[in-house]
Amino acid sequence: MASVLRLGELYQQSAGPRSLVDTIIKGDCVAALEALPDQSVDAIFADPPYNLQLGGALTRPDQSLVDAVDDEWDQFASFEAYDAFTRAWLLACRRVLKPNGTIWVIGSYHNIFRVGATLQNLNFWILNDVIWRKTNPMPNFKGRRFQNAHETLIWASRDPKAKSYTFNYDAMKASNDDVQMRSDWLFPICNGGERLKDADGRKVHPTQKPEALLARIIMASTKPGDVVLDPFFGSGTTGAVARRLGRHFVGIEREDSYIAAAAARIAAVEPLGKAELTVMTGKKAEPRVAFNVLVESGLVRPGQVLTDAKRRWSAIVRADGTLAAGGEAGSIHRLGARVQGLDACNGWTFWHVEEQGSLRPIDDLRARIRKEMAGLE
Ligand SMILES: C[S@@+](CC[C@H](N)C(=O)[O-])C[C@H]1O[C@@H](n2cnc3c(N)ncnc32)[C@H](O)[C@@H]1O
Numbered sequence: 063m064a065s066v067l068r069l070g071e072l073y074q075q076s077a078g079p080r081s082l083v084d085t086i087i088k089g090d091c092v093a094a095l096e097a098l099p100d101q102s103v104d105a106i107f108a109d110p111p112y113n114l115q116l117g118g119a120l121t122r123p124d125q126s127l128v129d130a131v132d133d134e135w136d137q138f139a140s141f142e143a144y145d146a147f148t149r150a151w152l153l154a155c156r157r158v159l160k161p162n163g164t165i166w167v168i169g170s171y172h173n174i175f176r177v178g179a180t181l182q183n184l185n186f187w188i189l190n191d192v193i194w195r196k197t198n199p200m201p202n203f204k205g206r207r208f209q210n211a212h213e214t215l216i217w218a219s220r221d222p223k224a225k226s227y228t229f230n231y232d233a234m235k236a237s238n239d240d241v242q243m244r245s246d247w248l249f250p251i252c253n254g255g256e257r258l259k260d261a262d263g264r265k266v267h268p269t270q271k272p273e274a275l276l277a278r279i280i281m282a283s284t285k286p287g288d289v290v291l292d293p294f295f296g297s298g299t300t301g302a303v304a305r306r307l308g309r310h311f312v313g314i315e316r317e318d319s320y321i322a323a324a325a326a327r328i329a330a331v332e333p334l335g336k337a338e339l340t341v342m343t344g345k346k347a348e349p350r351v352a353f354n355v356l357v358e359s360g361l362v363r364p365g366q367v368l369t370d371a372k373r374r375w376s377a378i379v380r381a382d383g384t385l386a387a388g389g390e391a392g393s394i395h396r397l398g399a400r401v402q403g404l405d406a407c408n409g410w411t412f413w414h415v416e417e418q419g420s421l422r423p424i425d426d427l428r429a430r431i432r433k434e435m436a437g438l439e
Contacts, residue, residue, distance in 0.1 A: 064301060064313075064328040066321055072097045083289050083310040086301070086321050091293035091314045092147075095154035103312060104228070104288035106155050106165040107279060107300050109271060111136040112173045113144045122203050131268045135316065144173065148180045151293055156184060158291065159220045162227045164189065166279050167216050168271070174214045186218040189227075190245050194275060197250045217283070227283075232344035234282055243282070249274050258297050258323055266323045267297035276303040284309055286339045298324025305331045308339040349435055351428050353394045353409070354383030361427045368394075368413040371421060375401040377413070385413070394424070 067075065067082070069089030075082065076097045087094045114136055120128040138144040155165060165186065167177050181188060192215040199211040219227045234243035249272050256273060258266035276299050284290060286308040292300035295313030297320055304311040305328055315321050356362045357379060364381040377387035377397055385397040392400065394409025410425040 064298070064311075064325045066325055069094055069097070082312055084301075084305075084312075086295060086298070086313040086315060086324055088315065088318070088321055090316060092150045092154050094314045095151065095158055095293060098158045098291075098312070100157055101160045101163075102158050102289070103291040104160055104163050105280075105284045106159060106163070106291045106293070107276065108151070108155065108165065108167045108292065109269070109294050109296065110148070110151065110167065110169070110173070110177070111138070111294070112170050113138050113141075114170075114172050120203070128200075128203065129265070129268070133268060141176070145176055145180065148173075148177055149184070152177075152180055152184055152186070155291070155293065156186065156220060161220060162224050164217060164219050164224075164227050164283050166283070167218075168194070168213055169216075170210070170213050174216065178216055181216060181218050185222065186220060187222040187224065188216055188218045189229075190217045191215065192217060193246045195246055195248050197248060198253070199251070215279075228285055228288070230282055230285075230341050230343075232347070233342040236342050237281075247275070247278060249278075252299075258327065267320055270297045271299045273299060273303050276300055277307065280304060280307050280309055281341075285341060286336075295324055296320050298327050301328045302331050305333055308333055308336070348432055351431050351435075352383065353424070355431055356424065356427050357381070357383050359431065361430065362415060362424065366415065368415060368424065369421065370398075370412055371414055371423075373421075377401070385409075 064084055064086055066086045066088060069087065072082070072087050072089070072094060076099060082098065112131070114131055116130055116132055120130045122128060138147065159165060165181075167174075167181070169177050178188065178191070193212050194215060195212045199209055202209045235241065237243075252270045252272040258270060260266055280290060280303055287310070289310045289312060290300060290304045291312045291314075293314045295301065295315040298313060301311040301313050301324060313324065315324065353362075357364065362368075362379055364379055366379045367376050368379060368385065369376045375387070377385040380386055380391070384391050385394055387397055387401055390397060390400055394413055395407055398407035398409040398412040399405060410428060411423050413424050414421040415424060415427070
């Protein structure tokens with residue numbers, strides 16, 4: 063569910079053992095971030111004020127008023143003031159992010175370049191800029207520039223050298239008809255039944271983001287059970303999607319009305335089950351199993367003869383997990399290459415064992431061990 067904390071309570075709690083996850087913190091995001099423990103979240107999604115700088119009311123050609131974002135929270139006195147604010151919250155985010163954590167920041171041409179420069183100045187490492195192309199963007203009413211049909215997301219790791227950040231590459235590819243997921247994403251803006259409305263049918267929040275966008279982000283860059291922080295929680299889109307996808311959230315928001323709407327929204331979410339949330343992984347994510355493990359576990363015996371698929375070459379398994387053939391010895395890969403006169407060989411697919419009258423690659427035995435390791439057998 064979602065509990066709500068005032069900033070003062072947060073200061074008391076963060077010194078104590080109680081967990082802050084699945085909580086909306088009411089207050090200024092910089093102060094709230096500063097009260098959170100170091101390296102306590104796995105990922106951050108931030109949808110900050112864009113500083114849209116709207117000069118007066120925006121009208122359509124028929125003189126009707128456009129429902130534009132003219133809220134006080136989106137207004138800054140100058141670019142310098144906006145940059146100082148951006149630097150303060152990004153710095154605070156960096157401290158609470160785990161060393162292998164990543165941050166997503168969404169913005170438009172009004173602010174995203176300033177945010178990108180600040181990210182780099184603070185030593186974040188940009189991994190991608192993703193274009194969210196809108197299927198149903200607002201027209202350009204004055205006809206004096208191109209229709210603004212996209213927003214930009216920057217995805218960055220906390221540290222330039224971070225190698226082990228989460229990216230569910232295989233799941234993204236499999237969900238994209240087995241084609242690598244690209245950095246241009248097509249989604250409609252938040253509309254229809256998903257858009258939160260008050261009793262008078264007015265939008266609860268002017269910039270509610272589509273759940274599909276958050277789902278793509280969370281599925282791509284977090285694991286079930288991870289904690290996703292959103293310092294500009296608004297209507298709680300991040301919390302609702304995180305809860306549905308079996309992740310935890312921490313939200314920070316200043317406005318009471320948005321907090322109330324977000325808490326009610328999250329309470330209505332039914333989390334998916336463990337089976338639906340298992341993340342698909344590819345070969346690279348599988349645990350390393352050395353040939354020696356097959357010998358130690360008795361799947362291959364010392365003295366056993368291995369051959370290639372056509373029985374042209376053979377080698378004897380030694381107790382130390384190496385192979386010997388024709389006066390030479392070495393690993394399954396090196397000896398496989400030597401007998402064929404090649405520079406390299408994948409010993410797992412080259413060498414075979416005889417089982418019940420037929421040959422099978424030793425890679426099948428390795429797969430058996432991996433299944434046991436995963437508790438599947
Ligand atoms: C662009 S909106 C986020 C909308 C959100 N992603 C959603 O889907 O509903 C930015 C939000 O940040 C809040 N906000 C602005 N400045 C803040 C600050 N300094 N501390 C905390 N919240 C802030 C605003 O009240 C607003 O709800």
